[in-house]
Amino acid sequence: MPYFISPKVLFGKGALKRLGPEIKGQGTRAVLITDKTMVKYTGKIVETVRNAGFEVKIWDGAESDPAIEVALAGSRVLLDFKPQWVIGFGGGSAIDTAKAAWVLYERPDLVAKPIFPKVELNLRRKARFLSVPTTSGTGADVTWVAVLTDTAEHRKIVFVHNDIVPDISLLDTELTVGMPKALTASTGMDVLGHSLDGYTSRQRTDFSDGLCLQAIRMTFNWLPKAYKDGKDLQAREKMQNAATIAGLGFGNSNTGLSHALAHSVGALFHIPHGRAVGIALPYSLEYIASKPPLPNAPEPVEKLGIAARFIGIDATSDQEGAYRLIEKIRELEQEIGEPLSLNEAGITPLRMQRGKSPAAFSGYVGGKKKSS
Ligand SMILES: NC(=O)c1ccc[n+]([C@@H]2O[C@H](COP(=O)([O-])OP(=O)(O)OC[C@H]3O[C@@H](n4cnc5c(N)ncnc54)[C@H](O)[C@@H]3O)[C@@H](O)[C@H]2O)c1
Ligand SMILES: [Fe+2]
Numbered sequence: 001m002p003y004f005i006s007p008k009v010l011f012g013k014g015a016l017k018r019l020g021p022e023i024k025g026q027g028t029r030a031v032l033i034t035d036k037t038m039v040k041y042t043g044k045i046v047e048t049v050r051n052a053g054f055e056v057k058i059w060d061g062a063e064s065d066p067a068i069e070v071a072l073a074g075s076r077v078l079l080d081f082k083p084q085w086v087i088g089f090g091g092g093s094a095i096d097t098a099k100a101a102w103v104l105y106e107r108p109d110l111v112a113k114p115i116f117p118k119v120e121l122n123l124r125r126k127a128r129f130l131s132v133p134t135t136s137g138t139g140a141d142v143t144w145v146a147v148l149t150d151t152a153e154h155r156k157i158v159f160v161h162n163d164i165v166p167d168i169s170l171l172d173t174e175l176t177v178g179m180p181k182a183l184t185a186s187t188g189m190d191v192l193g194h195s196l197d198g199y200t201s202r203q204r205t206d207f208s209d210g211l212c213l214q215a216i217r218m219t220f221n222w223l224p225k226a227y228k229d230g231k232d233l234q235a236r237e238k239m240q241n242a243a244t245i246a247g248l249g250f251g252n253s254n255t256g257l258s259h260a261l262a263h264s265v266g267a268l269f270h271i272p273h274g275r276a277v278g279i280a281l282p283y284s285l286e287y288i289a290s291k292p293p294l295p296n297a298p299e300p301v302e303k304l305g306i307a308a309r310f311i312g313i314d315a316t317s318d319q320e321g322a323y324r325l326i327e328k329i330r331e332l333e334q335e336i337g338e339p340l341s342l343n344e345a346g347i348t349p350l351r352m353q354r355g356k357s358p359a360a361f362s363g364y365v366g367g368k369k370k371s372s
Contacts, residue, residue: 004207004252005162007142009244011171016044019170020052027084030054033074033098034089035062038134041175042089045132057081062090062097065266067151072111074101079108087130092138095131099146099164102129121163128167134175136239137187137274139194139247141169149267156263171244173237181227185336188223188239189278191215191246192329193258196281198250199307200288202297211249217311218242220332227336257284269347278338279345282326289322
């Protein structure tokens with residue numbers, strides 16, 4: 001039986017002020033999990049949680065593309081401090097670290113083999129979960145997923161369970177204003193990947209379709225503006241909302257081929273997640289549009305045609321709409337300096353032979369690295 005699941009999302013003007021009343025009286029201890037880059041921006045949220053009657057411990061051990069061991073380390077902090085609220089603060093990596101640490105805090109019996117069982121996890125016996133995203137991309141603040149990396153196997157492991165959908169997502173737009181251009185661009189492509197994957201997925205529903213379509217349109221309208229002027233608060237707010245809307249969209253549907261490819265490439269070469277999604281997205285859509293739909297799946301060309309018209313593409317057939325939508329994705333990527341191929345992202349056949357990438361890449365414009 002299909003159903004729709006969502007945390008309470010606090011957004012818009014004064015969202016932070018509305019957090020206190022939501023958590024007041026629900027405990028005395030909270031742990032905020034973040035990384036070493038974002039820890040300096042935790043002041044306002046920590047003050048708000050303290051004013052609601054909590055002692056707050058900060059753990060800044062989260063890392064990009066978190067390894068399972070990082071989540072285990074986070075869970076040990078939680079087991080030690082025994083909070084009633086766990087706060088994931090940062091990009092998708094920090095939020096996923098916090099989500100996984102929270103599960104292992106609630107269920108230390110899973111530590112030996114951290115695979116979430118399909119049965120009830122029985123969370124929230126110890127703590128509830130608040131997410132505070134600082135990138136506008138993953139939607140991790142509202143989804144049922146925590147993506148961890150198995151560093152030995154060079155692969156991403158997607159832990160999925162309805163119980164790990166956070167209780168509250170707090171969208172404070174000011175936290176996203178400092179994102180550098182390259183992070184704005186790559187995380188924005190993640191939003192587009194989530195909404196198009198979610199829209200064409202076999203698990204789509206009428207509810208997820210509406211959210212995905214809205215997120216697609218908002219991304220095309222607002223990502224170039226947020227990229228050009230990071231201080232444009234309206235563009236930042238729209239992209240933040242779009243990321244969470246897309247999270248609710250794919251979180252109540254699923255991701256698809258672009259994410260399957262991006263997870264493989266990301267774990268092996270450490271390309272930022274949204275960039276890997278952006279590279280894979282046009283090819284994935286071309287592929288699914290060229291094949292008959294899977295059993296019980298929507299007709300991809302028809303869906304892409306509808307999405308094209310929804311964002312204002314003037315097409316006389318679904319086929320033309322699908323083609324022009326995919327072209328528009330490539331144009332958007334060029335406009336925001338994202339690579340269109342693995343080669344442009346610096347993944348050459350030689351590097352593939354050598355395996356792991358030496359470094360993450362940032363700031364590509366038209367395939368050439370920018371100085372800033
Ligand atoms: N759980 C989900 O639903 C879900 C969905 C998609 C992706 N993911 C996962 O999320 C991770 C990617 O997350 P991400 O794209 O948000 O990036 P990230 O969390 O890996 O962050 C990238 C870098 O940006 C920094 N950063 C974060 N916010 C910033 C800000 N406001 N200003 C300046 N720097 C900032 C971080 O400290 C980090 O160094 C991947 O592991 C991916 O697999 C999870
Ligand atoms: Fe993603």
